[in-house]
Amino acid sequence: MTPHISAQPGDIAETVLLPGDPRRAKWAAETFLDSPRLVNEVRGMFGFTGTWKGNEVTIHGTGMGMPSLSIYVNELIREYGARTLIRIGSAGAMQPQVKVRDVVLAMTSTTLSTPSRGILRELNYAPCADYGLLAAAHAAAAAKGVGTHVGGIYSSDVFYDERPDLNEQMQRHGILAVEMETAELYTLAARHDARALSVLTISDHLLTEEALPPEDRERSFGDMVEIALEAAFA
Numbered sequence: 001m002t003p004h005i006s007a008q009p010g011d012i013a014e015t016v017l018l019p020g021d022p023r024r025a026k027w028a029a030e031t032f033l034d035s036p037r038l039v040n041e042v043r044g045m046f047g048f049t050g051t052w053k054g055n056e057v058t059i060h061g062t063g064m065g066m067p068s069l070s071i072y073v074n075e076l077i078r079e080y081g082a083r084t085l086i087r088i089g090s091a092g093a094m095q096p097q098v099k100v101r102d103v104v105l106a107m108t109s110t111t112l113s114t115p116s117r118g119i120l121r122e123l124n125y126a127p128c129a130d131y132g133l134l135a136a137a138h139a140a141a142a143a144k145g146v147g148t149h150v151g152g153i154y155s156s157d158v159f160y161d162e163r164p165d166l167n168e169q170m171q172r173h174g175i176l177a178v179e180m181e182t183a184e185l186y187t188l189a190a191r192h193d194a195r196a197l198s199v200l201t202i203s204d205h206l207l208t209e210e211a212l213p214p215e216d217r218e219r220s221f222g223d224m225v226e227i228a229l230e231a232a233f234a
């Protein structure tokens, strides 16, 4: 038990899928896992453990933003032994070829800062995905025929951005999409010798200003859940 997770030792699988939204965790567990059982609900942050094709999987919310994700990922890795951590998140497209509902596999993530800045100090550390997970997710996405993009994303500390000049530079440098957690997830996984990947679905478009409603973000991104599960056990 930790300050934020009430699961008993053994209740959390080595493979953990990590949506920001705890209600996406509930939906994904009830939709894709066999025999899902609630293992955490401290602060309303749901975690469920079940099986997928006979493999044990936990799906646990992280909340929004890197400080919140950092709490859950530290506890999942250090106290519960999680070894494969795959974020299943929503993101805003930053390039015209990236469409709403496309999938983005984050190879790396640019940031202004992460909670790890305190230990990395002046180092511009480049967080990167686990290559095996990335390659397996790409193969799974291709087999599904989902519109998929692989490349760099931006992990922001704010949803309501007030730096259009920075977005312009990132668009110029090929950043595919913006979300709020991946840079810290990859940094923590590297520090603890775990595997990590972010599989994202585009929910908003910064150029066209399209935006999906909350219920779609919670309950309709099934392709990314299946891609994450297939990658985890490839």
Ligand SMILES: O=P(O)(O)O[C@H]1O[C@H](CO)[C@@H](O)[C@H]1O
Pocket (backbone or CB within 6 Å): 019, 020, 021, 063, 064, 065, 088, 089, 090, 091, 159, 178, 179, 180, 181, 217
């Ligand atoms: O849909 P989730 O996984 O929460 O991800 C994205 O959505 C939230 C903002 O609406 C941020 O957490 C961002 O990273």
Ligand SMILES: O=c1cc[nH]c(=O)[nH]1
Pocket (backbone or CB within 6 Å): 090, 091, 092, 093, 156, 158, 159, 178, 179, 180, 203, 204, 205
């Ligand atoms: O535009 C968006 C969409 C999802 N998540 C973000 O952080 N930004």
